[in-house]
Amino acid sequence: MPTLGLGVFENDECANACEIAMREGYRMVDTARYYRNEAQVGEGVRRSGIAREDVFITSKIYHPDFGYESTLRAVQESVDSLELGYYDLYLIHSPLTGKENRLATYKALLEAKAAGLVRSVGVSNYGSKHIEEIVEAGYELPEANQLHPFCQQRPIVEYCKARNIVIQAYSPLVRGALDDPVIHAVSEKYNKDPAQILIRWSLQKGFVPLPKSSQAQRIASNARVFDFEIAEEDVAALDSLDHEGAGAVTWNPVDAE
Template sequence: MSSTLSLASTVKLSDGNVVPVLGLGVYKNEDPIPACLAALKHGYRHIDSARMYENEAPVGKAVKESGVPREQVFVTSKIYHPEHGYDSTLKAVQDSLNKFGFDYLDLYLIHSPLSGKAKRLETYKALLQAKKEGKLKSVGVSNYSPKHIEEIRAAGLELPAVNQIELHPFCQQKPIVEYCRANNILVQAYTPLVRGKLDDPVITSTASKYGKTPAQIAIRWSLQRGFIPLPKSANPERVVANAQVFDFEIAEEDMKKLDALDEGKAGAVTWNPVDAE
C-alpha cells in the first residue's frame, strides 16, 4: 500500500460498496459526540459502533450535527449474541435504525459467533433479508474464524463482505486473514492500538525513526498490511492525530520488525472469541 493513500481513500467490498480505509471506533465511549464531530470535521468518513456500545443514538446525532451529508459517512453497527435469531435480528436492525435516526446503515455485523451455529445462521439470514429490504448496504461478521464462515457457505448463502477481528502487531490472526483474503472478505482491525502495549521497544524505536507516535505507527502498520484499522479514542485531539498517518510510509525492513512481534492468539488483549463452538 503506497504513501499515495489518504484519509479519503476507499476500498471496494465484494458486494460493490466502498468503505473508507480508516474508521473511528466508539467502544466504551458513552458520549461519542465530541470525538465523532472532531473526526468528521477533520476528514474521517467512517464510524464503527455496535448495539453493545449503547451509543448508536449519539453517533447518529453527531453525524447529523456534523453537516456532512449522510451518504458520505460510512456507519457500522453490530448485533450482540444475546439478540441472535431471525425475528430478533430483524427487530434489532430496525431498533438500530431508529436510534441512529437513519434510513439505512452502511454495514451491519454479527458481533461474535458466541450464540452457536443455528442461531448464527438465522441471524445472518435475517441480515441478508434486511439488506434486501434496503435497510443495510452491506452485511458482515466479527470475530469469525474460517469455520464459522464456512457454515455460511455450506448454507448456500453469500459470504460476508467484512470480517472485523482483533488485529495488531502482537495478534496478527494470520490463518483468519489468509482465509479472508482468499475469499474476498475485507478484514477490519479492531483494537489496532493494542491497549497499553505501545511502549514495546520495537514500536517506540520505529516511532522515533519516523517522527511519529507509537499509535500512528500501529495504525500505519495496519494500513500497509491491507487492513481497515478502527482506532478508538474519546479525546478529540487524539482522534485527529490518529488520522495523521498518510504523510509517511514504513519501510519494509521496519514492517518486518513489527511483524515479528506476533504472539498469535496469546497476543490478544480483548475477548477475541474466534474459537467459539
C-alpha cells in the same frame, strides 16, 4: 468503504468524538448495539453537517439478540436509534451461541439488507470455519470480518483476503498498550507517535483500522498517517510482536463452536 474509521467502544463523549472526527476528515464510524451509543453516533454525524451518503456507519448485533426474529427486531431498533435511515455495514459481533443461531442471524441480516435497512452484511471475530458455514448454507459471503491486529491470526486473514472479505482491525492501538520497545524504536525512526505507527502498520497490512479516541487532538493525529510509509524491515519487526491467541487484548472467540 473508507480506509480508516473511528471506533467508539466505551466512549462517553461519542457524539462529540464523531463530530470532531468528521471535521478531521474521517468518513467512517464503527459502533455496536453492545456499545449503547448508536443514537449518539447519529447525533454526532448530523451535527457535523456531512451528508449521510458520504459517511460509512457500521453497527453489530450482540449474541443475546442472535436468532432470526430477534435479529430483525434488533436491526430495526438500531436503525431507529441512529436516525439516519440505514447502516452501511451490519455485522454479527461474534460466533458465539452455535451454528444454528449464527446462520439464522445471518439470514435475518440478509433480509434486512434486501429491505434497505443495511447496505452490506459482515461478521466479526469469525474463524474460517464459521465463514464456511455461510458458504455451505448457500448464502453470500460476508463483506467484512473484524479482527484484532496484534493477535494477528494470519490463517484467518489469508482466508478472508483470498475471498475478497475486507479485514477491519478493531483495537488497532492494542488498548493503549504502546510501551513495547519495538513500537517505540519504529516510532522514533519515523518521527511519528506510536499510535500513528500502529495505524500505518494496519493500513500497510491491508486492514481497515478503527482507532478509538474521545480527545480532539488524538482523533486528529490518528488520521495523519498517509504521509509516510513503513519500510519492509520495520513492518516485519512489528509483525514479530504477534503472540497468536495469547496476544489478544480483548476477547478472541474465533474458535467458538
